[in-house]
Amino acid sequence: MRVIILEDTDDVAHVGASFFLQHLELKPASVFGLATGSSPVALYNCLINAHRNDGVSFSRATTFNLDEYYGIAADHVQSYRHFMQVNLFNHIDVVPSSTHVPDGMAEDPITACLRYEESIAEQGGIDVQLLGIGRNGHIGFNEPSSSLASRTRIKTLTKETIEDNARFFSKDEVQPTLSLTMGIGTIMEAKKVVLIATGRAKAKAIKDSIEGPVSASCPASMLQLHRDTVIVLDSEAASDLDNQAFYQFVEEQRQKLEAA
Numbered sequence: 001m002r003v004i005i006l007e008d009t010d011d012v013a014h015v016g017a018s019f020f021l022q023h024l025e026l027k028p029a030s031v032f033g034l035a036t037g038s039s040p041v042a043l044y045n046c047l048i049n050a051h052r053n054d055g056v057s058f059s060r061a062t063t064f065n066l067d068e069y070y071g072i073a074a075d076h077v078q079s080y081r082h083f084m085q086v087n088l089f090n091h092i093d094v095v096p097s098s099t100h101v102p103d104g105m106a107e108d109p110i111t112a113c114l115r116y117e118e119s120i121a122e123q124g125g126i127d128v129q130l131l132g133i134g135r136n137g138h139i140g141f142n143e144p145s146s147s148l149a150s151r152t153r154i155k156t157l158t159k160e161t162i163e164d165n166a167r168f169f170s171k172d173e174v175q176p177t178l179s180l181t182m183g184i185g186t187i188m189e190a191k192k193v194v195l196i197a198t199g200r201a202k203a204k205a206i207k208d209s210i211e212g213p214v215s216a217s218c219p220a221s222m223l224q225l226h227r228d229t230v231i232v233l234d235s236e237a238a239s240d241l242d243n244q245a246f247y248q249f250v251e252e253q254r255q256k257l258e259a260a
Contacts, residue, residue, distance in 0.1 A: 001223065002230045002254075003210060003247040005238045009198045013042035016130070016196045016232045021050055023128050023192070029060040031120075033129030033182070034088070035140075036065065036080045039196050040130060044088040051092045058094040062123050064116075066131070066140040067181035068102040070109060070154060071174075078168050079104060102152070102180035113152040113180060120186070129190035133197050136160050137205045137218035141181035148214075148222050150183030184222050193229040195220070197237040206233060207240040 024030050050056040074081040081101040106112035131139050143158045169175045209220035223229045
């Protein structure tokens with residue numbers, strides 16, 4: 001597990017985006033796993049700028065989003081499909097049919113989840129998976145107590161997650177309590193994972209993920225067992241870590257080796 005600690009949120013976005021851009025340069029037909037929420041927006045802006053200003057093309061890439069609310073349509077302003085269109089897809093040259101988000105209105109969500117898994121496998125698996133992290137350590141909508149071997153499925157949200165997301169819904173809207181989400185086992189099969197986190201509110205979850213035991217109580221802790229995970233943090237998100245100085249020393253040595 002590689003831990004990169006940076007000064008501010010802009011640095012986190014640029015460094016996080018660099019892993020996707022580097023892979024795209026090596027493999028134009030990359031398969032990317034994408035996330036929603038506040039953390040990825042600045043990273044997506046970096047990808048958009050790379051496309052607009054540097055001619056980076058996403059025309060051969062394929063994307064799979066982590067999750068979607070169950071019970072709201074793709075064109076709903078709070079759907080994650082809408083989020084992705086507004087914050088990324090509408091601004092790059094990715095082929096619309098190559099962007100995949102779970103179907104929040106699926107009549108048979110169990111079958112829809114199985115098909116989502118099959119679609120990922122048909123593309124050869126995910127090359128680089130982007131993750132954020134919830135205050136309770138969730139990744140995707142894999143809440144605490146989720147099976148560490150879980151696959152894409154329908155999942156009940158915790159009250160904490162519902163409360164955290166309530167700000168996005170007006171009082172007269174029905175807020176979903178269910179989601180379709182990639183499982184932890186699905187995420188662990190990605191060839192590379194990039195988790196980004198910023199702000200003091202994420203500090204405890206980050207500490208539990210990196211320095212705590214591997215436990216279903218903190219789903220993100222499973223990433224300790226992943227063969228190639230990079231966690232990119234600002235100083236506030238890293239503030240509870242006991243071994244900050246060591247992580248920074250390791251990163252310094254890594255950069256010296258790469259420069260040599």
